[in-house]
Amino acid sequence: MNKLKLGVLGVSNHFVKRVLPALKKSNLVEIKAIASRDVEKAKNIAGEWGVERYYGSYEKLLEDKEINSVYIPLPNNLHLEWIRKSALAKKNIICEKPLGLNTKEVEECITIAKENNIYIMEAFMYSFHPQWKKVKELIKTKEIGRICAIHCFFGYFNIDPNDIRNKIEAGGGAIRDIGCYPISVSRFVSGKRPKRVISLIRRDENFKTDCLASAMLDFGEFHSVFTVSTQSFNEQKVYIYGDAGVIEVLLPYNAYADVPLSIRVKNPLGIRKILFEISDQYQLEFEEFALSVLNNREPPITLEDSLENQKVIDAIFESEKKKNWIEI
Known part of the structure; x- marks a missing residue:
């Protein structure tokens, strides 16, 4: 069986705790090498997880001819730099979100992919979990009628000054x-x-990062309102309100890889709980990317989709400055 030959640039906690265990379960993805500027760290992780090779620099990994794709879990401000370098080495790329820091950077990613004849995919893992495919199906079949509003909350508490999420x-x-x-x-x-x-x-006040942010997105037919925080109780929920019912997604983003999930649907017929078997959304995400590369087809999360998401992020920051509605 053909497999994606993957190299990993950086050994973040997210990669080690969530992604690496998922990849080791896959029959479609083979981690050939990992790289860290701390070579001992790379060596230890490679030894613990049975990864064939390790490198003390990202450049050395990109020189590895056996690797056809790379995963980039680096800090946000380094994404574009290593997308550029990985593309020049003719590696396909799956990169953690956000793909870039602004629309201009994502537009450059589109150009990079075309010029180097490679695939680049932004790693929105949540969309590969079966619960979201079901939610989309329920909406398409009008289970809750027409969407009127979407309400989302996502928060955690982190005031560690050394954490990259707190470094502007x-x-x-x-x-x-x-x-x-x-x-x-x-x-x-x-x-x-x-x-x-x-x-x-x-x-x-100290980090200068946005620690509490709310936004309203006007879709014309419906409104989407969300609040996110890096200094709140650890919680996440999504409610999708229709004119004939409601869908409640209880663990929308950080779905556990070893616990079955459920969503709730409320409509005039009552309350229905829909259960899902245990699924590892990271494994599913990388396997879909692998199938795209191996079959020479566009990844399920397109660069055009990433660009549309980034346009909204840019508009949110512009609205913060202008204290007004921003057209997208």
């Missing part, structure tokens, strides 16, 4: 780290793009 120079902050999810969800389930946006943002 690294592209940290709530919107880029977790606000991208409710934006994506609203577009994913509706198949539409917002016309305008308005936001309210509070910044941490």
